[in-house]
Amino acid sequence: MTRQIPIRLFGAFRQGRTDSTLTVEVAPNASVAELRKAMHEVLETDNARSLLKASAFATDSEVLDDADAVPEREISILPPVCGG
């Protein structure tokens, strides 16, 4: 049994894509580190896989650590930031 996790994409992760989410499959009690590994498997380009290494997963309220369990709430992948 697995969980389908839709991940919202931002910034450079949207490059060349028409959709703004990517769905990956993980085990029911997966950690964020396992989610990262699963996302790595489904990304299509070396650039995107490289960007993933420097990116953070987050909910609407907090940035997640790799040791955290994947929450039930909506998940986003956040590439390095540069506001202003």
Add this chain to the structure above:
Amino acid sequence: MILVDITDSVLDPLIALGHCCADSHGAADLFIGRVRNLNEGRPVTAVSYDLHPVLCRNIFEKISQEALEQWGEHIHVFLAHRQGRLDVGEASVIAAVSSPHRAHSFEACRYLVEQMKVRAPIWKQEHYVDGDSEWIKGHVLRNPA
């Protein structure tokens, strides 16, 4: 007193200064970040700002609350960022702080801007004169240790 905003609309510095105002405040500091026409030698025509609106607002509120904790609950704080495509010269961010004396306004306003740069989920894609576009490399988001 804190006011933060994420908006598609033109940023108005008068709204920031209207919020950062009190009879006991002898100082108000205003920062406006604008799209510039050159980056690393490449002529820029516009910048598209992508952001995570809910998380960005939460981070803005956290940063603002930290400013109050550091410089006093009596200061007034304003932090707003625009999203979407902006032409050269348009304001992308406004930060403002008012306080009884100038030192706290200067320091707190700078704190808002510097923290926003490294903690807020905001990304920019520059558009160049030659028609090319590029996402700008930024700061890796990590939770504090």
